[in-house]
Amino acid sequence: MRGNDPKQQALFSYISPEARVPKDHPLRPIRIMVDNALQDLAPLFKKMYSHTGRPSIPPEQLLRASLLQVLYTIRSERMLVEQLDYNLLFRWFVGLSLEDKVWDHSTFSKNRDRLIEHEVATAFFQAIKGRAERAGLLSKEHFTVDGTLIEAWASMKSFRPKDDQDPPAPGSRNPEVDFKGQKRKNETHQSTTDPDCRLLRKSQGKESKLCFMGHALMENRNGLVVDSRLTEANGTAEWHAALEMIENLPGTNRVTVGADKGYDVPVFVDGLRERLATPHVARKDKGTAIDGRTTRHEGYRVSQKIRKRVEEIFGWLKTVGCLRKTRYRGLDRVGWIFEFSMTAYNLVRMRNLIWAV
Template sequence: MRGTDRQQSAMFSYISAERRVPKDHPLRAIRVMADAALEHLGPCFDAIYASSGRPSIAPEKLLRALLLQMLYTVRSERMLMEQLDYNFLFRWFVGLNLDDPVWDVTVFTKNRERLLKGEVAEGFFTAVVDQARIQGLLSDEHFTVDGTLIEAWASHKSFQRKDARPKTPPDDPGNPSVDFHGERRSNDTHQSTTDPEARLARKGAGKEAKLSYAGHVLMENRNGIAVQGCVTQATGRAEPQAAMALVEKIPGWHRVTLGADKGYDRKELVQELRDHQVTPHLACKSSTIIDERTTRHPGYQISQCKRKRIEEIFGWLKTVAGLRKTHHRGVARVDWIFTFALAAYNLVRMRNLALAAP
């Protein structure tokens, strides 16, 4: 018999959000690891917040909400607050009861800004990597480094000459008509008025130039987990410098291998890597100084095969975490959100590895 379509606007429910979330839901394992990482940030939170005054949003709940925004590709914080209002799964993960009011989006944003000023993202990322190391998921000998461009939150219209004189206000200040065709523009003579730290860059010959930042990742080769990351200005020469900075953070002083593409095959970088007991397993250019003493070993071919997995990290950051075009301005803020997104990727990766383990 066909059931009746009864409408009831008000009712009582005695089922908690904990019971509504399936036992095998992916977020359960991620929340356990995230909570363990957040426990290590207690002293950092104490240093950021005052000891008296009106209580703010708990930083643990705020960071869990930011994790959800990346894991579920929520494109704005306003939409995130809307999801928290009626999504039982989101409320359970963040730690809100079903009858708790949701924060105003402006209050949420201001509290997030407070965390941006501290080393919260780096501390959270380090705590997640430490969990992977304890579980035996990391290699301490074989690594890969690479970089990618992250489009800045600024348009070409804001890229103007540094010595330009003030112009008369346009007819439409919010979206003025700008004709820059035929004008030679470079980072030396021009600067974005919206995001002065962004730089005009392109991925390769024949590609369009965009205002961007450069994101760099150091990946261990065993399971493809990011162990270091940073954001720099897209100067065109940032990759070798960032690679060396990331390699120097590898714990211990023992010989390791570093795989990378041809963009890193530079004489100065190769020599500096060797001085730091790092074997350069770099893709060779025609004028390379890397000879058969390095390329003849089977480990070199393995590194060249494994290094391609770092593109999976960049793909996840841009398609899932929403970092194809950042919503933040300035190197410091973009670096904060980039590091936090790497931690989110590692949580997903570790959960998948635990699920695939025999």
């Protein structure tokens, strides 16, 4: 018997978004961890807002929505709001019912400065990290450090001399610029779109780009990020940021720190030894600062094998987390989304470690 094709939809629905989400959906364990972490941040949220006036959109919902944007590679807040309007899974994760009205996309921009000012991304990262530590997922002795370039939201045309006061040629919002043969350096030039980014190339033979530099400190047991930061891009930023992250590690026990050949320089190796850290750094073919007292141990070879996992973190951030080219401008905003994306990576990794069958 052929079924009917009704043209009129039902007026009422008695099924909640919770019932629509499968019990084994991968977002369910992430939602549990996020809710517990946000509950820990309730005192911070209370300080962020006035006790009088019109109620705001809950910061918990904004953070859950931003987390969805990272996890599902949604390239803009406009598209995210559109998805929240009709996607039952997204409504359930954020905490919206079917009847709740979705806020405007400008809400994210208006609240971002407030979240940056109160360092919410750092507090959220530490809350998730604390859950990983209580679950016994973190190593306290063996770590790996690495850095990557995050391309800035600025074109090479915007990289102009600092003392150039001449406005661009009229007639087009994207005028022709010929900088062939010019020497363009960070000392004399600056981007008019994002003054915080710097011109840098990854290695010999690679093109120069306007970018920032992101750093990550990974523990070697399960490949979780225990610290991260974003800095200006320059030739020594990797070493100094890595030493700063190592110095902030809790405890006084000696640790090992793995790294690639880019960290095989005296300033970094000696800095690790001053901080009671054993440098398990890959050796250069010439001019190495690593000697036999380190490489003779079996632990050195183990660190060299595990340290490559840190590339998986940056690979995830750039493919899934939309950080191959940042959508924001300024060191503070890019640093905020960089640390927030690191938290998203840890959540995915912890879900696989804790709830994997």
